[in-house]
Amino acid sequence: MKETKCITKLFEDLYNGSPWIDVTIMATLKNISAEQAAKKVTPERNSIWQIVNHMIAWRENVLLRVEGNEVTAPNDNYFSQLEITSETEWQKALDRLANSQAQWINFLENFDESQFDKIYASNKMTYYEHIHGILQHDAYHLGQIVLLSKLV
Numbered sequence: 001m002k003e004t005k006c007i008t009k010l011f012e013d014l015y016n017g018s019p020w021i022d023v024t025i026m027a028t029l030k031n032i033s034a035e036q037a038a039k040k041v042t043p044e045r046n047s048i049w050q051i052v053n054h055m056i057a058w059r060e061n062v063l064l065r066v067e068g069n070e071v072t073a074p075n076d077n078y079f080s081q082l083e084i085t086s087e088t089e090w091q092k093a094l095d096r097l098a099n100s101q102a103q104w105i106n107f108l109e110n111f112d113e114s115q116f117d118k119i120y121a122s123n124k125m126t127y128y129e130h131i132h133g134i135l136q137h138d139a140y141h142l143g144q145i146v147l148l149s150k151l152v
Contacts (some may be wrong), residue, residue, distance in 0.1 A: 003116070008108045010135055014142070015101050025097070025142055032149055034090035038082055039152040046079055048148050051141050052093055054078045059100040062134045063107060065120050066127045104134075 013019040016026040029037075029052065037049035046054070057078035064071045108131075116128040125133070 003113055004108050004111050007131060007135075008105060011101070011104055011108065014135060014138055021139065021142075023142060023146060025138065025145075028142065028145055028149065029094060029097075032145075032152075034085055034087045036149065036152045037090055037093075038085035041148060041151050047082070048145050048152070049082055049085070049090065049093060050079055051145055051148075052097060053080070053082075055138060055141050056093070056096050056100050058137055059097075059104065059134055062130050063100070063103060066111075066115075066130050067107070070122065072122075 009017075010019075014021075014025060016024050029048075032048060034049075037052070038047050040047045054077070058073075061071050061073060061078075116126060116131075118127045119125070120127065120130060
C-alpha cells in the first residue's frame with residue numbers, strides 16, 4: 001500500500017474511524033455542548049473549545065507548510081480567548097474542524113510521495129515529519145479533550 005494511503009487512513013481513523021487508541025475526535029466532540037466546550041476547569045487552563053480552535057489552526061498551518069508556504073505561528077500559539085460561546089458558534093468550530101479534515105484528505109490523496117523528504121526551511125523538518133506531527137498533535141490534544149470532558 002502506498003504510504004499516502006496509510007497516512008490518509010490514520011487521519012480518517014483518528015478523526016472518525018477505528019483508531020488503535022479506540023477514541024476518535026468526532027465521537028468525543030459530538031457529545032460536548034457549547035457550554036461544556038467553553039468551560040474552564042481552572043481559569044488559567046484552556047477550555048475544550050480553545051483546544052479545538054488550536055487544533056484547527058495548527059492543522060491549517062501545517063497544511064500550508066507542506067503545500068510549500070512559509071508560515072509563522074503567532075505568539076499565543078493559536079490559543080485565544082473565546083468571544084462568543086453559543087451553540088451556533090460551537091457548531092461553526094466543529095464545521096471548521098470538518099473542513100480542515102476534508103482539506104487534509106484531499107491533500108493526501110493528491111500528494112506526490114517523492115516530496116516526503118522535502119525540508120521545510122525554518123525548522124529543518126521534512127514534510128513527512130510535519131504530516132505525522134499533525135497526527136501526533138491531534139492525538140495528544142484528543143487525550144486532553146477526553147479528560148476535560150469528564151471534568152466539565
